[in-house]
Amino acid sequence: MIPVEVREDVETLWVFHDLQHVPRPVDVGIGLGGHDLGVAVYTAELYHAGLFPQIVFTGANAPTTVDAFPQGEALGYRDRAIAEGVPAEVVLVEPAATNTSENLEYSRKLLAENEVEPSSVLLVSHPYQQRRAFATAQMVWPDIEVLCVSRPMSLDAYVRTIGDADRVIDMLVGETQRLTLYAELGFISHEEDVPADVLGAFDRLVAAGYTSRLVEDRRPIDV
Incomplete structure (x- = not known):
């Protein structure tokens, strides 16, 4: 399960990455x-x-x-x-x-x-x-x-299929970082700014320790 203290921020990233x-x-x-x-x-x-x-x-x-x-x-x-x-x-x-x-x-x-x-x-x-x-x-x-x-499902349903809430959160955090970083490096197009609420959720989740999928050396690697 998603820890209650970070759930709102995780939901913010989950919704943001869904292009619908x-x-x-x-x-x-x-x-x-x-x-x-x-x-x-x-x-x-x-x-x-x-x-x-x-x-x-x-x-x-x-x-x-x-x-x-x-x-x-x-x-x-x-x-x-x-x-x-x-x-x-x-x-x-x-x-x-x-x-x-x-x-x-x-x-x-x-x-x-x-x-x-x-x-x-x-x-x-x-x-x-x-x-x-x-x-x-x-x-x-x-x-x-x-x-x-992607396969339509809720955040909780997806966590159940993966069986590891921390892994899912780490991946959401890593993907959010890559959107900005890879656009700056020219690896992807980036026609819209990441909204302030998403950046805030990202920062708080990083501060909470969800960092295992962050890029540290600026190479174009995937999570």
Whole structure:
């Protein structure tokens, strides 16, 4: 459970990172790798709903995912999507990306190699990753229409699926930092300022010790 003393600030970050894009038909669905198999499950749901005919799962491994996906995040996601009834032949796997920019760059290259030139894509990400994934796509892939969604659920429901409230809070804090830092470094587009209430919530959560996912050396790494 989210500790009561920080709950309001955590909710502020949770709501901020939700872009509230409404899924609609596109050319390709791209599942962004990570620790949460919910991305693969929701990508499969959207495929079955007829929102796209082609899927790319992208991601290598990180220290936080290697135990769960010893063959890589993308392969683990593919296997789960197939278990959810997605035909294997509609899934492409990009197993090398280690950050969100690479997720998109390598997915674009993989699609081109398979003679797929989309004009629109739907990114499926973790709930806390939506804003940065969208901003990264605007920088890396500016010539197509991009939407970014995650599996709809409440903060409490998501914490239950992950099983670790501190981890979720740390990730929300880390993503908030990256929005500002990566925009300053030119890694992502940044067309809007982070609101004052979000910055205040971020500062208080950092002061409370939720710092394990902060970037310290200004490299473009993901949480």
